[in-house]
Amino acid sequence: MHLVLFLIFAGFCLAGAVNLLLQTHPINSALSLIVVMSSLAVLYLLLGAEFLAIAQIIVYAGAVMVLFTFVVMLLNVGEEEHTHGSYVAKIVGFPAIFAVFSVIATVILEAQSRLGGIKLSDGITTTQELSKVLFRDMLLPFELTSVLVLIAILGAVALARKEGHS
Amino acid sequence: MSFDTVPTSWYLILSALLFSLGVVGFLIKRSLITVFMSIELMLNAVNLSFVTFAHEWHAVKGQIFVFFVMMVAAAEAAVGLAIIIAIFRARATLNVDQIDLMKL
Numbered sequence: 001m002h003l004v005l006f007l008i009f010a011g012f013c014l015a016g017a018v019n020l021l022l023q024t025h026p027i028n029s030a031l032s033l034i035v036v037m038s039s040l041a042v043l044y045l046l047l048g049a050e051f052l053a054i055a056q057i058i059v060y061a062g063a064v065m066v067l068f069t070f071v072v073m074l075l076n077v078g079e080e081e082h083t084h085g086s087y088v089a090k091i092v093g094f095p096a097i098f099a100v101f102s103v104i105a106t107v108i109l110e111a112q113s114r115l116g117g118i119k120l121s122d123g124i125t126t127t128q129e130l131s132k133v134l135f136r137d138m139l140l141p142f143e144l145t146s147v148l149v150l151i152a153i154l155g156a157v158a159l160a161r162k163e164g165h166s
Numbered sequence: 167m168s169f170d171t172v173p174t175s176w177y178l179i180l181s182a183l184l185f186s187l188g189v190v191g192f193l194i195k196r197s198l199i200t201v202f203m204s205i206e207l208m209l210n211a212v213n214l215s216f217v218t219f220a221h222e223w224h225a226v227k228g229q230i231f232v233f234f235v236m237m238v239a240a241a242e243a244a245v246g247l248a249i250i251i252a253i254f255r256a257r258a259t260l261n262v263d264q265i266d267l268m269k270l
Contacts (some may be wrong), residue, residue: 001169001170002169002170002171002172003169003170003171003172004169006172006176006177010176010180013180013184014180014183014184014187017183017184017187017188017191017207018187020187020191020200020203020204020207021187021190021191021194021195026197026199026200026203029195029200029203030203033203033206033207036184036207036210037210040210040213040214043177043180043214043217044214044217046172047177047217047218047220047221048221049217049220049221049229049232051229051233052217052229052232052233052236055233055236056236059236059240060206060210060236060239063240064206064239064240064243067243067244067247068199068202068203068243068247071199071247071250071251072199074251075199075250075251075254075260077197077199077260080195080196080197080200080261081196081261082196083196083261083263085193085194085196086193089193089194093189093193094190094193097186097189097190097193098186100186100189101182101183101185101186104178104182105179105182108175108178108179108182109175109179111175112173112174112175115173115174115175115178115222116173116174116222117171117172117173117174118171118172118173118174118177118218118221118222119170119171120170121170122221125220125221125226125229129226130226130229130230130233133226133227133230134230134233137227138227138230141234145234145237145238148237148238148241149237149240149241151241152240152241152242152244152245153244155244155245155248156244156245156247156248157248159245159248159249159251159252160248160251160252162255
């Protein structure tokens with residue numbers, strides 16, 4: 001059951017990510033990214049992270065992607081122009097990312113025997129356990145994030161405001 | 167191997183694949199907004215490995231870290247999209263080939 005669910009949603013994830021690269025219109029890329037993020041929420045649920053699965057849907061698939069589609073529609077962005085792209089990206093970028101992926105995959109496959117497997121019956125991390133750590137050990141970072149989000153809101157308003165309205 | 171068990175390494179390989187696809191998107195996409203979406207894809211890929219390792223070692227702090235990454239990513243998306251709107255106002259284009267100067 002777990003294996004089947006994993007294969008289905010991992011497939012959705014990869015298909016969405018590849019579709020993001022292949023589409024030329026930004027709105028299609030944004031919709032593929034929503035598919036990727038929703039499938040990731042299901043994978044989080046399979047890994048027993050119930051709070052993060054819901055947060056992933058509300059924050060990422062909801063708020064952040066609505067912001068993206070909103071900006072695409074607001075700016076009326078058209079089809080992507082086809083240009084030759086950068087030479088540095090072709091010569092250095094693609095071999096570099098291929099090398100990085102190969103190294104990561106080799107390390108993971110090397111450690112495979114020590115990592116073991118994941119079962120659905122392993123149990124879930126409840127929101128209660130999560131909040132105990134978050135509000136006891138991590139209280140200061142948590143409060144600092146609220147300040148960060150406040151600054152981000154002010155910055156976004158200041159940046160997007162039209163000039164000459166001061 | 168039964169149908170109930172998925173090797174931990176498969177989740178990690180999926181995470182690495184998503185990250186690589188994000189980098190490839192960052193390199194080949196020519197629209198500023200799609201480049202930004204590729205960055206979000208990379209952040210999500212890394213979150214997946216955090217959650218996998220949190221499950222593997224029964225460490226709740228890994229999930230807390232993902233929570234913080236989500237918060238920072240939401241703030242970053244708000245500021246980034248505001249910057250994109252400001253750039254579009256100044257240049258009337260979102261093609262990254264034409265936005266290669268630091269000043270107007």
